[in-house]
Amino acid sequence: MVLSKACTYGVLASLYVAKQSENKSYVSIRDMSNELRISFHFLTKILQKLTAEGILQSHKGPKGGILLAREARNITILDVVLAIDGDKVFTECVLGLPGCGSERPCPMHNHWITVREDLREMFSTKTLAATSDDIRELGLRLSIE
Amino acid sequence: MVLSKACTYGVLASLYVAKQSENKSYVSIRDMSNELRISFHFLTKILQKLTAEGILQSHKGPKGGILLAREARNITILDVVLAIDGDKVFTECVLGLPGCGSERPCPMHNHWITVREDLREMFSTKTLAATSDDIRELGLRLSIE
DNA sequence: CAAATAAAAGACTCTTTTATCTTAAATTAA
DNA sequence: TTAATTTAAGATAAAAGAGTCTTTTATTTG
Structure with a gap:
């Protein structure tokens, strides 16, 4: 698995929050x-990390929950991946x-660095805003169902 | 990590065997x-798996060890990866x-399948023969040192 | 202020991966 | 045929990742 389970959950959760963020209330x-x-x-643990990393903001108590800490067009999926899995x-x-x-170099180094960069590029070109637009327009999935 | 530790060890070991296989004796x-x-x-456990998958052959006893089961130019690094980590x-x-x-599709599907195929291509285009030639000619590393 | 709500924090469990240790089986060679 | 060598196999242990449960803290609302 390229990303840890925690990381994929973090990405899915960030996209979920971005998709809800038209309603200005906190997401439960x-x-x-x-x-x-x-x-x-x-x-909860994963979101705490994203909050600590300045990607989300949280609020306790009734009507509490989480929100994006910055605008969705200023957060990339790479930001979320780096916050949880680091740059390994x-x-x-x-x-x-x-x-x-x-x-x-190892025997695969020269080839691998191009694939590795493509991977980074894939994550860095997708903002939460653009991706959640895609989800709405194309009916993409965020969950198992 | 894209490959499991067992899998990277298996690839390094396969390349090591390929590199030694000019000497027709078993590799200890x-x-x-x-x-x-x-x-x-x-x-040992990893090599047992590669032996079971028909990539290596082994021989017990004094002067025993392992050898490639097929010619090095007919084994790709992808073969080794699939034998150990499967196609996940x-x-x-x-x-x-x-x-x-x-x-x-998930929100990353269309982009991901291209990266995923590049990854597979990277492994499938490298035979043990060609790669061990590279190692000799370019002085590439197989170990921590 | 008190009660209810919701996130934060920490302890704990389960599973998988990685690694080690011991014993068994096969082979060689003296 | 016996002793030494080398892989095979299985049991065990350690570490990391994934997931659960309980308690604490902050906030809102009646």
């Missing part, structure tokens, strides 16, 4: 966990050799 | 584990949604 984590079919407590996928050697790079 | 797993700095017993990386949804595909 409980509702989101029901709709996305993600364990509530596990989701985009920097590591595909054969796991420490210190692999142009000076001391 | 013990020597290989020392040179590649991979735990002997863990490596090349078929799964990047957001982990079960049943994601062109009929019921």
Whole structure:
């Protein structure tokens, strides 16, 4: 798996919040966990990380929940991935050799760095705004159902 | 990590065997584990899988060890990856949604399938023969050192 | 202020992956 | 045929990832 489970949940949750953010009220984590079919407590932990990283903002108490901390067009899926999984996928050697790079390359290095960059590009070109528009217009899925 | 640790060890080991296979004698797993700095017993299990999958052949007893089961130019790195990790990386949804595909795509599907295919292509175009030639000619690394 | 609500935080469990250790089986060679 | 060597197999352990449960803290509303 390219992304950890926590990371895919974080991306799905961010897109869910972006999609709801026309209503200016906070998005309930409980509702989101029901709709996305993600364990509530596990989701909570992931969202806490995204909040700590300045991607989401949260509010306790009745009518509380979470919101995007910045405008949806200023947050990319790469931002969410980096916040949860870090940049390992985009920097590591595909054969796991420490210190692999142009000076001391592994047998796959030159080919791998192009694929790795394509992967990063894929995540960086998609903003939450544009992606949630796609979801609405094309009827794309965010959950198991 | 795109590949499991077991899988990266399997690829490194296969390349090591290919590189040694000018000498027609069996390659010692013990020597290989020392040179590649991979735990002997863990490596043994991985090689057993590759043997079971028909990529390697083994021989017990003194002067025993392993060899490629086919010619190095007829084994690709993809073969090794599929034998150990299966085809999950090349078929799964990047957001982990079960049943994601062109009929019921996730928000990243269309972009992801191109990256996924590039990844498969990277592994499938490299034979053990060509890659071990590269290693010799360009002095590439197979181990931590 | 008190009660209800909802996120935050931390402890804990389960599963999978990675790694180690021990014993068994096969083969070679003296 | 016996001793040494080397892979095979299985049991166990350690670490990481995924998921659950309980308690605490902050906020709203009656």
